[in-house]
Amino acid sequence: MAASSTALPRVAVLGGTGFIGRTILATLAERGHHLLTIARKEPADALPGDFARLDLTNDPPAELAALLAEHRIDVVVNAAGGMWGLTDEQMVGANVGMVSSLLEALRSMTAPPRLVHLGTVHEYGLCPIGVSLAEDSEPHPSMVYGQLKLRATELIADAVHQDGLDAVVLRLGNVVGAGQPSHSLLGVMAGKLAAARAAGTAAELSLQPLTAQRDFVDLQDTVDAIVAALPAAPQAPAVLNVGLGRASSARELVELLIEVSEVPTKITELPAPDGSGPETEWQQLDVTAIGQALGWAPRRPLREAVRTLWEDAIKDAHSPTAGR
Secondary structure, three states, rough: OOOOOOOOOOEEOOOOOHHHHHHHHHHHHOOOOOEEEEOOOOOOOOOOOOOEOOOOOOHHHHHHHHHHHHHHEEEEOOOOOOOOOHHHHHHHHHHEEEEEEEEHHHHHOOOOOOEEEEEEHHHOOOOOOOOOOOOOOOOOOHHHHHHHHHHHHHHHHHHHHHHHEEEEEEEEEEEEHHHHHHOHHHHHHHHHHHHHHHHOEEEEEEEEOOOOOOOOOOHHHHHHHHOOOOOOOOOOOOOEOOOOOOOOEEEHHHHHHHHHHOOOEEEOOOOOOOOOOOOOOOOOOOOHHHHHHHHOOOOOOHHHHHHHHHHHHHHHHOOOOOOO
16 A cells, blocks of 8 residues: 555545445545545536546546545555446446556555455346355346446456456445435335425325345445455455345335335335346355455345435425436
8 A cells, every 4th residue: 555644544435426436435525535536527526625626537637646645545445437328339448448457556656555346246147046246156147237347356366466456346235324326226116206305295105016126235335345345365365245135025124114214105006027036146245254254244224224314305305406
């Protein structure tokens, strides 16, 4: 890790304007870290620390290296990437091209910062019911997004093993919490419930059986894992899972959200698509390795994750800019 003039590492967050990135920044700001957010566009609302505008996909890696050196950055947290609303070609640039440029920038530096990269459970693909996915499970990603994120992980692992880069990939489960993306299932459901609450009416939701089983994990627990990964850990594996370690159905999460919201709700049941169901849609992470390597374990129940999601949703519904 590069030398720092303070006791706490100086952290650059790529993708700090996003869902997970904002909570990373807020948590590190509370701890007193020097922060630098790097993104293509500066957000309308202020972020803690410094901000630098840089297109990580198209700008030369030398510009990123110079920026990291100027701010004497000790750790880079890469929370950037993309899937929703992007073409396959755009996803290549956002998830693989950007990581290639980042690695080129770090390799060019005399004292490169440590890299904490956020991967995804989608790198594994699906597995039989009851199986927990460990870091050495053979990946079979079924989605283009998962395939691209796996390629990014492989590039980072190669840089660790061949170039001696200090880096770790955290493979995240399905993160739930405040600021949930509005295009996600829980984001859509929260929006409909919040609109009904504001109108003083019952919510009307049309739901498929939603039997898919996924490893959902609390947002703040996820960020705590990222914080635990900031210090160099030479003996730790290059890839570590971050999840609850237990699969839950999407329907269970939606029903929990309805219960927490206390909004009267009428549910119309829709038929499931052919070929769907837990037999073909199961993911559960084994989080043993991160506990042994970094001392991290999930602490917050899914009810707490859903409650923070809901409280943020109704706060946004009353925001002066809501609906603009």
